[in-house]
Amino acid sequence: MKLKVFVMDGCPNCPEAKRIAKEVAEELGLSYVEVDIGKPDGQIEGLMLQIASTPSIALEDEVLVRGRVLPKEELMREVLRRLEHRNDD
Numbered sequence: 001m002k003l004k005v006f007v008m009d010g011c012p013n014c015p016e017a018k019r020i021a022k023e024v025a026e027e028l029g030l031s032y033v034e035v036d037i038g039k040p041d042g043q044i045e046g047l048m049l050q051i052a053s054t055p056s057i058a059l060e061d062e063v064l065v066r067g068r069v070l071p072k073e074e075l076m077r078e079v080l081r082r083l084e085h086r087n088d089d
Contacts, residue, residue, distance in 0.1 A: 002031040003079065006046055006056040008038045017055030017069045024076050028083070030059075059083075 003025040007014040018034060025032035037046040037054060049058055053067030057075065064070070064078045 001083070002033050002060055003028075004033045004035050004045075004058045004060075006035045006037050006042070006049075006051050006054055006058070008036060008054045011054045013069050014055045017057065020069065020072045020075055021057055023072060024079055027076070028079060030079070 003021055005014075005018050005021045007018065022032050024030075035045050036042040037051065046052070046056075049056075049061060049063050051058075051063065051066060055069060056066045057064045057070070059079055059082050062082060064075065064082070070078070
C-alpha cells in the first residue's frame, strides 16, 4: 500500500505534510511516495484523484485530505481506519 503526498514547489505547508506522512508510512509499514503536481505526471495523477490543492494525501487511490496538513495522530487514525476497512472486504 502506498501513502501518497501531493506537493508543489512553493507550497508553504508541504514540508510539514511530507514529514508527518513519512513518519506515518514508516510506522505502519507503507510505501511513501511524493507526487509533484507541478510536473506532467503528477498533474495527471492529481487530476485522476481530483486533487487541485497541496498538500493533499491519499492512501492508494483514496484521498484522505485535500489542501491542508493533518496532525500526525489524525492522519494515523484515518489511514488505520481505511486499512481496517480494506481488510474487512
